[in-house]
Amino acid sequence: MSSVKKLEEVLKDWEAVIGLEIHTELTTLNTKMFCGCKLEFGAQPNTHVCPVCLGLPGALPVPNKAAIESIVLAGLATNCDIEKHSMFYRKNYMYPDMAKNFQTTQGPVAFCMRGYLDLDVDGAGAKERYGLEDLAEGQTQDNITRTKDGYVAHVGITRIHMEEDAGKMIHVGGGEGRIAGATHSLVDYNRAGTPLIELVTEPDLRTPEEARLFMQKLRQIFLALGISDCSMEEGSMRCDGNVSLRRRGTTQFGTKTELKNMNSFKNLHDGLLYEICRQAEVLEEGGIIYQETRHWDPSAKRTIVMRVKETADDYRLFPEPDLAPYDLTDEWIDSVRAKLPELPDQKAARFQRDFGLSAYDARHLVAEPAVAAFFQECMDVSKGPDAQDDSTRKLAKALANLCINDITARANADAAFDLASPECPLTPARAVELVGLISSDAISSKQGKEVFAAVIELDRDPGTIVEERGMKQVSDTGAIEAVVDQVIAENQDAVARYKDGNVKLIGFFVGNCMKALKGQGNPKLINQIVAEKLNQ
Ligand code: ADP
Ligand code: ZN
Ligand code: MG
Numbered sequence: 439m440s441s442v443k444k445l446e447e448v449l450k451d452w453e454a455v456i457g458l459e460i461h462t463e464l465t466t467l468n469t470k471m472f473c474g475c476k477l478e479f480g481a482q483p484n485t486h487v488c489p490v491c492l493g494l495p496g497a498l499p500v501p502n503k504a505a506i507e508s509i510v511l512a513g514l515a516t517n518c519d520i521e522k523h524s525m526f527y528r529k530n531y532m533y534p535d536m537a538k539n540f541q542t543t544q545g546p547v548a549f550c551m552r553g554y555l556d557l558d559v560d561g562a563g564a565k566e567r568y569g570l571e572d573l574a575e576g577q578t579q580d581n582i583t584r585t586k587d588g589y590v591a592h593v594g595i596t597r598i599h600m601e602e603d604a605g606k607m608i609h610v611g612g613g614e615g616r617i618a619g620a621t622h623s624l625v626d627y628n629r630a631g632t633p634l635i636e637l638v639t640e641p642d643l644r645t646p647e648e649a650r651l652f653m654q655k656l657r658q659i660f661l662a663l664g665i666s667d668c669s670m671e672e673g674s675m676r677c678d679g680n681v682s683l684r685r686r687g688t689t690q691f692g693t694k695t696e697l698k699n700m701n702s703f704k705n706l707h708d709g710l711l712y713e714i715c716r717q718a719e720v721l722e723e724g725g726i727i728y729q730e731t732r733h734w735d736p737s738a739k740r741t742i743v744m745r746v747k748e749t750a751d752d753y754r755l756f757p758e759p760d761l762a763p764y765d766l767t768d769e770w771i772d773s774v775r776a777k778l779p780e781l782p783d784q785k786a787a788r789f790q791r792d793f794g795l796s797a798y799d800a801r802h803l804v805a806e807p808a809v810a811a812f813f814q815e816c817m818d819v820s821k822g823p824d825a826q827d828d829s830t831r832k833l834a835k836a837l838a839n840l841c842i843n844d845i846t847a848r849a850n851a852d853a854a855f856d857l858a859s860p861e862c863p864l865t866p867a868r869a870v871e872l873v874g875l876i877s878s879d880a881i882s883s884k885q886g887k888e889v890f891a892a893v894i895e896l897d898r899d900p901g902t903i904v905e906e907r908g909m910k911q912v913s914d915t916g917a918i919e920a921v922v923d924q925v926i927a928e929n930q931d932a933v934a935r936y937k938d939g940n941v942k943l944i945g946f947f948v949g950n951c952m953k954a955l956k957g958q959g960n961p962k963l964i965n966q967i968v969a970e971k972l973n974q
Pocket of ligand 2: 473474492
């Protein structure tokens with residue numbers, strides 16, 4: 439592709455229409471979907487297999503009740519209607535990864551139908567949405583409502599259905615494990631029959647950022663439910679992105695392409711962004727978009743054709759004769775509803791209510807379950823929830839900053855840093871102690887960064903580190919006043935220029951005082967005292 443236009447340019451003329459299909463393996467279950475074989479990632483090949491998942495003639499499937507409970511939990515947590523009557527179908531295909539020659543899946547009626555998620559889009563990502571500036575806060579247009587920090591997008595969920603995973607093929611001798619050029623292929627059926635749920639969204643997403651946030655929010659919800667480890671790298675959560683363009687102002691959908699198996703949030707965002715720009719260029723040159731499946735190559739930064747779309751008829755979907763239709767009772771659905779844990783949105787609302795956090799802080803705090811749990815523990819070790827109490831609000835705000843900025847940055851940069859591990863040197867008590875040292879002005883926030891790193895590196899308490907390194911911030915007014923007096927006495931011409939109106943010189947005095955105090959003076963106090971003395 440020669441000169442791909444910038445996304446921003448493209449979206450002025452074209453509206454992108456995006457729908458996602460997200461597969462999630464129910465990795466936290468003990469056994470497979472239709473047999474008693476153990477679910478275990480990374481086991482010796484073909485050690486967790488039996489006549490059912492190997493598709494031997496005469497073997498009969500038995501549905502895994504815990505898997506049905508998991509999908510109903512997923513549906514309830516994403517505002518779906520739970521269908522009481524549904525059934526399994528056979529989706530026929532011939533490929534060695536599925537010994538049965540068909541996949542057991544659901545037909546037109548899935549366990550979960552007609553749900554939605556509301557996405558909070560803020561920061562730089564919100565700018566991808568065309569026409570946002572024209573909306574006033576609280577104003578609604580199409581499926582979005584403008585907020586203070588960005589907007590909320592309402593995204594429909596078509597369905598969530600139950601199915602099973604296929605086995606895993608390993609192609610030997612070709613480049614990068616591809617089948618092209620391979621001399622032979624191996625197949626491992628351990629994964630065959632793993633319970634899998636597929637969520638399909640309505641074509642309601644309009645930007646790559648919205649697609650990324652949808653995936654991220656769904657992952658947070660599934661992690662809270664505990665139905666999967668949601669590992670995108672290991673493929674237990676995978677996403678296909680469907681995308682098409684239409685001219686702004688028109689209503690008819692264009693032809694879509696499908697990007698397969700994007701295995702990280704960044705790849706999902708960047709792949710869609712590239713594909714939107716590619717389609718715009720093709721269409722603007724008078725070309726046509728073919729309905730095809732494409733592969734996003736992150737290192738080459740382009741998408742390439744994998745195959746032209748097969749039609750639904752090729753699968754000859756028909757009701758599974760070996761499994762009875764499913765009938766769920768209201769009592770059973772209610773018993774599952776009673777097991778719903780606190781979901782990320784509810785947690786964020788509680789953090790706002792109980793600790794006086796802003797909506798922005800609360801939302802970003804719950805983005806990673808481990809971080810949210812850590813924050814909660816910090817609040818627990820300090821004192822009880824009471825938003826009316828000013829010191830609780832201050833502590834919560836300081837801890838939220840630590841969690842959202844320092845802890846998240848650390849976790850992203852250092853794979854070995856695991857907050858949830860009992861061996862993690864950064865304990866809730868130490869985090870509370872650290873923010874206490876900063877807010878009481880014992881150390882500056884800059885020194886706080888050094889102490890944060892040292893706690894993790896040396897596995898020692900913040901107070902001990904401050905002591906050992908002699909980092910105590912000078913907050914003694916008398917000591918600071920003496921230094922300020924001396925600096926002023928030594929720089930009389932600067933004082934004269936300051937009094938002539940060069941007020942920027944205040945920085946020069948503060949800097950010199952800081953130097954004299956070897957960087958350990960309390961900047962707030964120094965500023966205050968310098969200003970007082972200069973204006974005397
Ligand atoms: P298919 O039959 O090709 O699988 P579906 O109608 O099942 O297509 O939709 C698959 C996904 O593609 C859904 O998430 C849906 O929202 C999305 N989708 C459907 N039509 C379009 C379109 N024209 N542009 C973008 N996404 C679309
Ligand atoms: Zn089996
Ligand atoms: Mg489809």
